Amino acid sequence: MKIRAINIIGEGELATKLKELVSKADFKVIASEFTGDYARQAADVDLVLEVAPEDIAVKKKVFKSCDAKCGKETILATTTANPWVTQLAKATKRQEKVIGLNFTKNPFEEKYLVQIVRGLQTSDETIQAVKEFLGKVGVTAVKLEENPGFILDRVIASIVNEAAVMYSSKLATKEDIDSMMKVCVNWPMGPFEFADTIGVDKVVEILESMSQQLGPRYQPCFLLRKMVDAGWLGKKTGRGFYVYS
């Protein structure tokens, strides 16, 4: 199965960026708003890339509508950061053609990393087709089995959580923790800088999802919960572990 035409369904920064990215690679790209008549617009494409809001009900609706209108061979991909691929697949009649393609923007440069998320039902052919597609788009992709936090969120949320435990137990200041990780082992950012960049609320969400699935060791440090309660969510609110002007 070769991917030639793509429909990107959704609005917002990521949807815009993805349109740019894919258009450069000489694919036929249709952009639809997820509130519009996207399913009809998706009818003739080989790949649907869903960038709807992170709400399972909304995404299920998008998948059901596309499933009804698209050709039998069309691959339906979700960009969700949540482990929803398997249940989105279940909402369609083409379970083996549903896959996750999660895009993470590098905070330092203009590039993306794609996590190809394999749901329980996803077929090897589907994986192969999206790999080829991503290769032509020119983005680096990695493959994983669907699991809370995928690869990146799991690692980053875990280091933020441990750092928060160390900071709240007053072993060291947040500034010293961040700077030591950068100057002693060359981390690109310290854990608190990661938290403020990703969003403290998002870190807590990831940890909660992981602690439900993987056990209590992922329970968010209470400091992180208090920060969410206080609205100290990071750069986006002007205050997280650090204050931004």
Added chain:
Amino acid sequence: MKFENIGGMKMEVKKIAVLGAGIMGHGIAQVCAQAGYQVNLRDTKDEFVEAGISKIRKFLGGSVERQKMTQAEADVILGRIKGMTDLKEAVKDVDIVIEAIVEDINIKKEVYKELDQICHPDTIFASNTSAQSITEMAMATKQPDKFIGMHWFNPPQLMRGIEVITHDKTSKETLDIMVGLCKKLGKEPGICKDSPGFIVNRLIQIWYNEGLNMFDEGIAEPQDIDTALKVAYNFRMGPFELRDMVGLDVALASTGTQYRELMREQFRPPRCLIMKVKAGDLGRKTGRGFYAYKSEG
């Protein structure tokens, strides 16, 4: 011992003893000498001392070749370092002893007991340990208030960060002197209370373990995990690559130590690490670890 009366009694560090001329010790001695300090570099045998000093000479020679300094400057730096094997001689008139000997708590405690007898009572003891308890070593001396941890990273000449480890009885003055010293050495100090792994090894352990656990759980392959972290967030190496570089036996030993001390699930040694070590695949040094490496020949 020189004192300056600025805002109370403040010791000025002039002379430093470095115990242990191995990988860390010789580098620490070089950094101190480059910053202008007189250094006594002491090890138990002449050959160890000579090996350390010859490594320093080689490093400085490289800097001269790359025109980072003149030969005359290199000679001045070398001239500040005195190699010796006599412990008493090495520590008798120094302001700080930086201990970088073998990571064995019993041997370290023995050395500190001896130092306690022969050093001037104002001498500060700084241990370059990464794994032993600062508190335990401090309590082996009569003046725990003058005991502090000074954890350097390898290679000391190039790595900019130093973890400064305090324990309950470390005095404010000792801490201030140590922070001041780090800055004069051109290093960035980070202060941490005595606890397993301090800051860096504890956090990087989580990063390693989450990576390795995902492989154990069948979620992703080492290469995918490494690539994801490097491409998305600019980590220079991934957890599997770094483990292979350091050596999986070394990795397993340090993971085991932290797990025993912190007793939390997230520090448990991953199964894949245990199995690789059992299979003798220890990383780059054996040609195979999480990845296969081409042999040199």
